[in-house]
Amino acid sequence: MPPEPFFNLLCRDPSSQARWGRLHTSHGVLETPAFIPVATKASVKALAPEDLWEAHTQVILSNTYHLYLRPGHQRIAQLGGLHRFMRWEGPLLTDSGGFQVFSLGNLVKVKEIGVEFRSHLDGSLHLFTPELSMEVQEALGADICMVFDECLPYPTPFQKALDSAQMNLRWAMRCKARKGREDQALFGIVQGGMFPELREEQARRLVEIGFDGYAIGGLSVGEGKELMFQMVECCTPHLPEEKPRYLMGVGTPLDLVEGVIRGMDLFDCVLPTRNARNGTLFTSQGNLLIKQARFVLDEGPLDPRCSCYTCRHYSRAYLRHLFMAGELLCLRLNTIHNVHFYNQLMADIRQAIRGGCLLELREQLQAGDIRRIEN
Amino acid sequence: MPPEPFFNLLCRDPSSQARWGRLHTSHGVLETPAFIPVATKASVKALAPEDLWEAHTQVILSNTYHLYLRPGHQRIAQLGGLHRFMRWEGPLLTDSGGFQVFSLGNLVKVKEIGVEFRSHLDGSLHLFTPELSMEVQEALGADICMVFDECLPYPTPFQKALDSAQMNLRWAMRCKARKGREDQALFGIVQGGMFPELREEQARRLVEIGFDGYAIGGLSVGEGKELMFQMVECCTPHLPEEKPRYLMGVGTPLDLVEGVIRGMDLFDCVLPTRNARNGTLFTSQGNLLIKQARFVLDEGPLDPRCSCYTCRHYSRAYLRHLFMAGELLCLRLNTIHNVHFYNQLMADIRQAIRGGCLLELREQLQAGDIRRIEN
Numbered sequence: 153m154p155p156e157p158f159f160n161l162l163c164r165d166p167s168s169q170a171r172w173g174r175l176h177t178s179h180g181v182l183e184t185p186a187f188i189p190v191a192t193k194a195s196v197k198a199l200a201p202e203d204l205w206e207a208h209t210q211v212i213l214s215n216t217y218h219l220y221l222r223p224g225h226q227r228i229a230q231l232g233g234l235h236r237f238m239r240w241e242g243p244l245l246t247d248s249g250g251f252q253v254f255s256l257g258n259l260v261k262v263k264e265i266g267v268e269f270r271s272h273l274d275g276s277l278h279l280f281t282p283e284l285s286m287e288v289q290e291a292l293g294a295d296i297c298m299v300f301d302e303c304l305p306y307p308t309p310f311q312k313a314l315d316s317a318q319m320n321l322r323w324a325m326r327c328k329a330r331k332g333r334e335d336q337a338l339f340g341i342v343q344g345g346m347f348p349e350l351r352e353e354q355a356r357r358l359v360e361i362g363f364d365g366y367a368i369g370g371l372s373v374g375e376g377k378e379l380m381f382q383m384v385e386c387c388t389p390h391l392p393e394e395k396p397r398y399l400m401g402v403g404t405p406l407d408l409v410e411g412v413i414r415g416m417d418l419f420d421c422v423l424p425t426r427n428a429r430n431g432t433l434f435t436s437q438g439n440l441l442i443k444q445a446r447f448v449l450d451e452g453p454l455d456p457r458c459s460c461y462t463c464r465h466y467s468r469a470y471l472r473h474l475f476m477a478g479e480l481l482c483l484r485l486n487t488i489h490n491v492h493f494y495n496q497l498m499a500d501i502r503q504a505i506r507g508g509c510l511l512e513l514r515e516q517l518q519a520g521d522i523r524r525i526e527n
Numbered sequence: 528m529p530p531e532p533f534f535n536l537l538c539r540d541p542s543s544q545a546r547w548g549r550l551h552t553s554h555g556v557l558e559t560p561a562f563i564p565v566a567t568k569a570s571v572k573a574l575a576p577e578d579l580w581e582a583h584t585q586v587i588l589s590n591t592y593h594l595y596l597r598p599g600h601q602r603i604a605q606l607g608g609l610h611r612f613m614r615w616e617g618p619l620l621t622d623s624g625g626f627q628v629f630s631l632g633n634l635v636k637v638k639e640i641g642v643e644f645r646s647h648l649d650g651s652l653h654l655f656t657p658e659l660s661m662e663v664q665e666a667l668g669a670d671i672c673m674v675f676d677e678c679l680p681y682p683t684p685f686q687k688a689l690d691s692a693q694m695n696l697r698w699a700m701r702c703k704a705r706k707g708r709e710d711q712a713l714f715g716i717v718q719g720g721m722f723p724e725l726r727e728e729q730a731r732r733l734v735e736i737g738f739d740g741y742a743i744g745g746l747s748v749g750e751g752k753e754l755m756f757q758m759v760e761c762c763t764p765h766l767p768e769e770k771p772r773y774l775m776g777v778g779t780p781l782d783l784v785e786g787v788i789r790g791m792d793l794f795d796c797v798l799p800t801r802n803a804r805n806g807t808l809f810t811s812q813g814n815l816l817i818k819q820a821r822f823v824l825d826e827g828p829l830d831p832r833c834s835c836y837t838c839r840h841y842s843r844a845y846l847r848h849l850f851m852a853g854e855l856l857c858l859r860l861n862t863i864h865n866v867h868f869y870n871q872l873m874a875d876i877r878q879a880i881r882g883g884c885l886l887e888l889r890e891q892l893q894a895g896d897i898r899r900i901e902n
Contacts, residue, residue, distance in 0.1 A: 193852040194849075194854075195855075197855050198855040198856060200856060200859070200860075222851065223844070223848045223851070227824060231826060231842065231844050237844070239840060448602060449602060466614065469598070473568075473597070473598045476597065477569075477570075479570045479572065480570075480573040480858055480859070
């Protein structure tokens with residue numbers, strides 16, 4: 153068990169299912185709703201830990217699959233665990249490896265025991281099981297671990313989704329049984345394709361098994377926003393109020409607000425970091441493409457309402473120049489900005505929950521005009 | 528004229544021609560001998576200004592050719608000059624564009640008026656003249672400008688080198704005549720291929736014209752160390768003691784010490800930054816290739832005698848992982864280290880000059896064992 157109490161619900165939004173909470177880990181406390189930047193290979197691409205702290209990052213996520221293959225989880229354990237290895241002192245979450253393994257497509261063979269796959273690095277054959285996933289996550293030393301699960305492509309027919317859902321439950325039980333460390337939390341993951349009845353059943357069964365938190369997985373895979381949030385809505389009534397809820401792999405700023413409104417507490421996505429590297433910046437007035445010629449003499453910051461390091465110190469004109477010239481510095485500066493934007497959005501959301509004005513914040517976001525109150 | 532006095536000689540090494548000095552610019556003072564990291568396109572690759580400050584960088588160099596083409600010198604002038612554009616508050620040097628233009632090879636046509644070349648970006652035709660080079664450097668607002676010169680490949684026959692040397696003198700005079708801003712220093716550049724008599728004559732003639740400092744250019748082009756330092760040695764007796772001397776495009780740590788011993792004060796080179804990105808790190812015990820398997824579990828810093836940000840905070844094991852995984856963060860961390868190493872080496876050199884032990888420092892460097900005294 154992680155430190156008690158693992159999760160405190162501090163306040164509910166009267167006009168939605170949104171919640172403000174606190175999640176306690178061995179590496180500190182985080183306030184929810186929270187966004188989790190992705191540090192796939194033990195680094196949030198282009199950022200140092202100081203950059204993450206300065207951008208008010210509360211928690212980050214690393215990928216079990218990648219670190220298992222390189223440099224290897226035993227090596228990271230020998231080096232004192234993932235926190236120490238990558239110099240991140242705050243809360244840390246690891247996925248189970250499931251999503252990445254299933255992203256390999258044809259290189260994968262699913263069996264009851266686990267998943268056989270070939271490494272994308274050298275083609276070597278590996279068998280990933282729920283037990284191995286837990287062993288790797290234990291070696292890495294994450295504060296929050298995820299159960300190993302099969303992620304289905306979209307669309308998947310009902311019978312396949314049902315079979316997979318049932319196997320996922322057995323895998324979830326094996327993960328819970330294998331879990332050894334007391335200082336790590338373990339989250340179950342609701343799968344079930346796009347079938348409400350499967351999702352509901354999964355949620356209920358996972359809660360019966362009992363986890364420290366519950367994730368909704370297998371969404372944002374091409375099903376569209378409406379279907380995605382329909383799936384969220386059929387899960388949440390079956391998830392306990394007093395446990396944190398994590399919507400995996402989601403999403404855009406508006407997706408985060410919509411998720412929060414439906415009672416979700418945690419979100420991870422590569423969108424802010426990947427977009428930053430592609431020159432797409434999130435701002436309080438909507439998206440900004442830094443390559444556009446109109447910024448060539450623009451002395452203003454990316455976002456006049458942003459207080460991040462990049463906006464305090466660099467002009468759009470310089471950032472555009474760096475981007476057009478292929479200079480590495482812009483990857484870091486853009487990423488700092490986008491991660492700060494996401495973290496600030498979550499702070500705005502938490503404040504809106506406390507102030508009872510979350511639906512107004514959603515309207516502002518939809519209109520591309522977030523009237524930010526700096527915390 | 529730059530602020531008076533432009534250059535102070537503080538102390539001479541009794542056992543060599545090495546000098547400790549101070550160079551005063553509108554953007555602050557730098558101590559010589561000094562190394563100049565290269566910010567080709569208005570950014571020292573992968574570094575922010577804070578990284579440069581923290582690595583004790585005194586002065587940086589940007590490339591006239593690149594900034595003329597993109598984003599354009601008038602644009603940078605409109606944005607308040609290069610210092611403000613790139614947020615570098617310290618001394619700044621711009622090359623004349625000559626070296627880069629001549630690096631284009633077949634795209635170049637040399638005439639008395641100047642050099643015709645095609646942009647490496649879009650193939651557009653440009654005529655670079657001594658006057659335009661000065662205009663661009665004025666618009667950029669560098670503290671130290673360089674005269675526009677023809678850089679010869681190695682080897683070049685005598686007659687060609689002679690003709691080029693004579694044209695370079697005419698170009699140098701045109702640069703001096705065109706120079707307008709009082710707050711910028713202008714350095715002449717000794718060329719002359721690998722012919723001592725041409726080098727000597729060039730040095731004398733440039734001194735007759737009169738510049739704020741003198742550079743030795745056209746070296747480190749494949750001629751080998753012996754010939755390179757022979758050329759340096761035939762120039763320096765003809766350069767005035769009371770003016771700074773700049774050995775362009777040089778070099779390795781040992782090259783810097785050898786240059787200092789021969790009376791040179793300033794050095795620029797892409798070696799520390801480029802090597803950093805290739806995973807070759809300079810240390811007090813010689814070069815280190817971070818990709819080597821022996822570092823996979825090495826918890827030590829790159830260099831136990833280094834106090835840079837990277838060495839204070841990151842293990843060789845993590846840096847190796849980042850490099851092998853292709854993570855962007857290692858480009859910045861490695862570059863911080865190498866730039867710090869070069870700056871620290873220059874601080875060691877200055878201290879050795881003051882302490883009369885520069886030749887011992889050279890021996891330590893040759894033996895791969897710099898017994899550093901932290902300043």
